[in-house]
Amino acid sequence: MSEIGLADSPVGEGRSLPIAVKPMRNALVDGPILRTLLSLAWPNIIANTAGTCVIIAETSYIGRLGIEALAAMALVFPLVILTMTMSGGAMGGGVASAIARALGAGDTERASTLASHALLIALLFGAAFMVGMLVFGPALLELLGGRGAVLSHAVAYLQIFFGGAVLPWLMNSMAGILRGTGNMKLPSFMILSSALLQIVLGGTLSLGLGLGMRGVAAGALLAFSVSISVMSWYLFSGRARVRPKLRGLKISRAMFADILKVGAIACFSPLQSVLSIAIFTHMLAGFGTAVLAGYGIGARLEFMMTTVGFSIGMASVPMVGMAIGAEQIARARRVAWTAGLVSFTTMGVLSTGIAIFPQIWVDIFTQDESARSAGRHYLQIAAPMYAFIGLAISMYFSSQGAARVIGPVLAQTARLVFIAAGGSYLLQHAATEGEFFLLAAASMVLLGGLTLASVMLTRWGSNPAMIELRPAALAAARNPGSQPPPRLG
Template identity: 35%
Template sequence: MTDSATLETPTETNRTPTRPDRTRLLLEGPVLPTLLRLSAPTIALMTFQAVVNAAEGYFIGFLGSDALAGISFSFPLVMLMTTLSAGAYGGGVASAVARALGAGRRDEAARLAGTALAIGTLLGVAFTVVMLIFGRAIFASLGATGPVLDAAVQYSDVLFLGAVPFWVFQSASSCLRGSGNTSYPAFVGAIGGVVTLAVSPALIFGIGPLPGLGLAGAACAVAGYNLVSAALLLRALRSPGTPFRDAFAHFRPDRIRTAAILRIAVPSAFNTIQSNLTFLALTALVAPFGTAAIAGYGMGGRLEFLLIPVVFGVGSALVPLIGANVGAGNHARVRQATRAGLLFGAGTGAAVGLTAAVVPGVWMGLFTNDPAVLATGASYLRTVGPAYIGFGSGLALFFATQGSGRVIQGLAAAFTRLTVAAVGGYLAVHTFGCGLDTLFWVMALGLVLHGCVMVVVARRELGITRR
């Protein structure tokens, strides 16, 4: 087990630091109430966004099974960008900012914010270029053909045109979360979600003299939401009382701050990529079973991807809470916060997964009434749903390691899941000739092992069993 004394501590020049009120709450407030207070706005937002995503799937369901299958292929790549920007890169930004503020270095936090915004802009450009040029080839390599392939490209081309404001929005949000401000990003997201719900059906189906845009309309609604949200959060960084008012004077990928962010973000990105590769690989394994199977698995598996943002609500509180206390050298609070985060993650995974397993038709019925699609999705949820407790536990603990700046060993959890689910799934389907039910059992095993490995990592890196 790593000795807690080896965790990052303040330098001699920061023994009597000045800290904003929100940072003092991270360092001095009761751990569990503080975790609840910080996570509640983001959990509420992510739950609401799950409703927005479900509503989008509901609207698209009227366009037919080809459209549903198309977004099933594009959805993992959309979630890849989301989890990379908010969970991996955003976690690196929030952790670095929190540790700087915990050590009383406000100017450093502003410089980190400027660097974060600059890098986020560059990453948004990269996503737009890659998806516009290679999107069709990527979807085709996953098994999409004909109208399904066309639907996937139509949706993703429009959505990824808005990648830059999306990355800027997530970068600014992560800076605010790192300072302990989780409420304003959640407020902006909730307002944007309401507008998206109102605008999306009009853009998809048309209204009055305006023609419907189909899948492109759904993507336009999301891209517009990202643009407005980015503008509002950039304005918030300049508001009085924040430590980020000088961030725009440092809008460049500064070498030192880039390293501080990326040493956490890059390993976290590998973790995220492995999770998304698992979903993509399993989608490819399901593809030979037909369009109905792809649509059913895609809609059922979408619940797992929507669980990520819900647990992210806990993670958005864990990263600054743990990061600030690591920066201040309060190692006992680091352990307390990690244990609390584990309970939250496990409880969320269990609640979502077991509910879906007991009443799978409630979730699947939001998207389709096709009997074949419903049957596949229900089979997935009954088998894999109970294993979400492992996924929720592992994900919460990974956020805890982000806050501490120790994320390398956490990669083993995602790699374990990828190996078991993808390799085991391939052998089950192509070597032993098993059907979808067996493939779903292999997926469940991967999720359980994911949680078990992260518990071992947290014991070694954060000492969660120490008193």
């Protein structure tokens, strides 16, 4: 028997009797977990598959620019990934978490105000990335091992892409707002459209018009602009569950804090992940351009596979967040375990297949046999361990929904220390490239195991701040027919 609520029905003058009415259902809070999770995840998976096509297409036509351009992309790729994962998976997840928890508690007004503050955060962080990378980016690329033509290609890409760094931050924050409401379809459709447009524009500008690496970067920014335009129209036209406030908006520290207590801490996770890749890239640079290019090809597969974990994990954020907001802690936990298992299994099957037949991936990007050999070698060793990356990503996103991200971030710290210490040891002992690839694989297992353990050991549930923010409407919804307590004083 379904639950019923009570409403007043007039009977005669000045009298009323309760009648039974069905409350509004919310599948994110009371629907079947696996089916709801997959229904939210599949639009993300389709969209991120298109993102994979961008990776393949970009690497393919960058390869036509020469092996130096391919090695340059391996250098600049960690910085691009840092921007996209920090604005999307980290801060975007923090935005989605805050809005989902507000909606789960029944406070739509708060969710709308949070959306406005999320856009302000995007503008500030985007500007900071723009200035920081334009000023310090070239020196950083040189520090990572860029020299000669490789460095020139990398700087050319960096100057264009990070000159418009505000755009990916705005795009991913708007997507986070929509995902926090449970709307996965529109952000995913925009990612799909943006990916297809990016392939056409990037290829046309880089090869067709001869702009090289600058054309690849400009194509990405133009595609982002289209997505921003459509999502802005959808949000500000009132078609979403929340509408960012502009008129009469009062800047609130509490609103910033609600987003940043998840998003700012979560930003350390992709930062440490990119530092791990950067350190590893720097170590491999000593083996020559071919090995660096081969590793870059393999790292792009890792990024492609993480989109699967991202799709599933991001779908868990509103489910966990709304369950936490509604104080359904046991359900929030079940969502996290389900998402983790699905992510681990899916990524494990796909990446193991690539490890068995690495030429399917490697041969797409280059005709240089030495780079192909290095790429195949890396994938045979590291690719099966991508399953643990998927587990870590899913647990990370579920922790965002619960506003408990310190554990997964510390797991990334442990991986960073492991790679730095292990890599230093290998360098001192003149290790082979294969031994460095084994180090990368072992670090993935470490990350997945520690992230899972952190979620298991972290207490989820209400804290005084959450209780303080919870509106009386939630209590009324749980006890239909009751009246909120009177305000005193």
